[in-house]
Amino acid sequence: MQIHAEQIEEHNKKALPDHRDALASMASRLEAQKTDPERIIRQLSRFQIAIPSWALGAGGTRFGRFPMGGEPGSLEQKIEDVGLLHALNRSSGAISLHIPWDIPKDTAAIKYLADEYNLAFDAVNSNTFQDQPGQEYSYKYGSLSHTDPAVRKQAVDHNVEVIRYGEALGSKALTVWLADGSNFPGQQNFRKALDRTRQSLESIYAEMPSDWKMLIEYKPYEPNFYSTVIPDWGTSLLLAGKVGDRATTLVDLGHHLPNTNIEQIVATLMMEGKLGGFHFNDSKYGDDDLTTGSIDPFQLFLIFTELLEEDHAPEEVFSRISWMIDASHNVKDPLEDLLQSVEGIKTALAQALLIDREALNEARAVNDVTMAQQVLQDAFRTDVRPLLRESRIRSGAAADPLRLYRKLEVRKKLISERGEDSVATGL
Numbered sequence: 001m002q003i004h005a006e007q008i009e010e011h012n013k014k015a016l017p018d019h020r021d022a023l024a025s026m027a028s029r030l031e032a033q034k035t036d037p038e039r040i041i042r043q044l045s046r047f048q049i050a051i052p053s054w055a056l057g058a059g060g061t062r063f064g065r066f067p068m069g070g071e072p073g074s075l076e077q078k079i080e081d082v083g084l085l086h087a088l089n090r091s092s093g094a095i096s097l098h099i100p101w102d103i104p105k106d107t108a109a110i111k112y113l114a115d116e117y118n119l120a121f122d123a124v125n126s127n128t129f130q131d132q133p134g135q136e137y138s139y140k141y142g143s144l145s146h147t148d149p150a151v152r153k154q155a156v157d158h159n160v161e162v163i164r165y166g167e168a169l170g171s172k173a174l175t176v177w178l179a180d181g182s183n184f185p186g187q188q189n190f191r192k193a194l195d196r197t198r199q200s201l202e203s204i205y206a207e208m209p210s211d212w213k214m215l216i217e218y219k220p221y222e223p224n225f226y227s228t229v230i231p232d233w234g235t236s237l238l239l240a241g242k243v244g245d246r247a248t249t250l251v252d253l254g255h256h257l258p259n260t261n262i263e264q265i266v267a268t269l270m271m272e273g274k275l276g277g278f279h280f281n282d283s284k285y286g287d288d289d290l291t292t293g294s295i296d297p298f299q300l301f302l303i304f305t306e307l308l309e310e311d312h313a314p315e316e317v318f319s320r321i322s323w324m325i326d327a328s329h330n331v332k333d334p335l336e337d338l339l340q341s342v343e344g345i346k347t348a349l350a351q352a353l354l355i356d357r358e359a360l361n362e363a364r365a366v367n368d369v370t371m372a373q374q375v376l377q378d379a380f381r382t383d384v385r386p387l388l389r390e391s392r393i394r395s396g397a398a399a400d401p402l403r404l405y406r407k408l409e410v411r412k413k414l415i416s417e418r419g420e421d422s423v424a425t426g427l
């Protein structure tokens with residue numbers, strides 16, 4: 001299925017009268033505060049968030065899975081799904097592939113198809129957290145950290161294979177997330193496991209093209225419940241520092257223990273030039289599977305506040321860092337959930353762009369705690385939806401992507417094309 005420009009135009013035409021009023025009143029308020037709405041609208045249009053190929057089907061838990069119907073059954077259909085999202089919001093212009101779930105059989109044809117939907121290939125992701133059919137050695141007791149050099153070599157070779165697929169598709173980064181760890185005290189020698197992981201990462205790094213970066217993801221627990229080899233940002237940063245200049249830390253919002261100050265982690269990593277990428281999601285208790293911005297939008301706003309703190313050139317920050325959603329949707333239509341997540345992310349970005357930095361810096365310099373907080377609250381409590389809508393309309397996206405998705409009955413059409421039983425590979 002395709003969404004055509006005329007369908008978007010027709011939808012936008014109906015939204016325009018109300019939208020123009022809302023935007024005009026917001027623009028005059030912003031101008032009175034000496035904020036240029038045009039600058040923010042431009043930045044919003046530029047910001048793109050990659051969609052992971054594994055988030056396009058209904059996710060499951062270890063208790064069960066409830067398929068959505070019309071899920072993409074092939075890599076081609078996954079690209080089609082991301083193409084639909086991008087047509088609706090013009091903010092999802094890249095797809096992040098997971099090998100071996102998405103091995104491109106004909107890379108030239110896949111690249112051509114992605115081009116047709118105006119999609120680029122974001123970071124490629126390796127998988128050494130499960131065994132594949134026909135695989136010689138098991139990852140039951142680890143992969144890059146395994147005690148047996150033959151298992152480590154198999155895991156390194158897999159990562160190199162992922163890099164080669166990524167090269168053929170025009171990707172520029174490899175994301176490594178390790179499930180390696182231990183379930184019981186005494187099971188693993190922490191120091192040796194970490195050192196073996198460093199050595200394996202160095203072997204992979206040596207095979208990366210010179211314009212690639214490595215994103216080292218961390219996670220405190222699960223699937224292992226006693227220790228994880230890369231449990232936190234400090235360990236990731238330590239490894240990235242040893243492995244090389246283009247090895248960086250990836251922050252997955254859900255991969256923190258409750259109440260961790262993620263914005264402070266972001267600030268430190270930015271200061272060190274080691275923040276390579278983001279996985280967006282939200283969580284209430286643990287892990288990472290809820291719609292971005294659905295639980296703690298203020299935290300997301302504070303993260304963007306830190307991301308844009310360093311300088312006044314957001315474009316530079318946009319291009320330096322890889323932005324991706326990483327979530328799995330158990331009960332919602334994944335495409336609807338992804339539209340909401342992108343909206344949640346861009347809302348936080350718009351609010352952070354509204355911060356009066358001069359006033360904030362002044363308040364901080366004289367320790368005016370009340371006013372420093374007030375400056376942030378003024379930005380966070382602003383309804384930025386007219387700015388988001390305007391940036392979408394100017395980019396040829398739908399004024400209201402979710403409502404148009406429903407009106408066009410996209411899921412119903414995907415079910416009729418692909419069938420009720422079509423199930424996506426992934427989590």
Ligand SMILES: [Mn+2]
Binds near residue numbers: 177217252279326
């Ligand atoms: Mn992740």
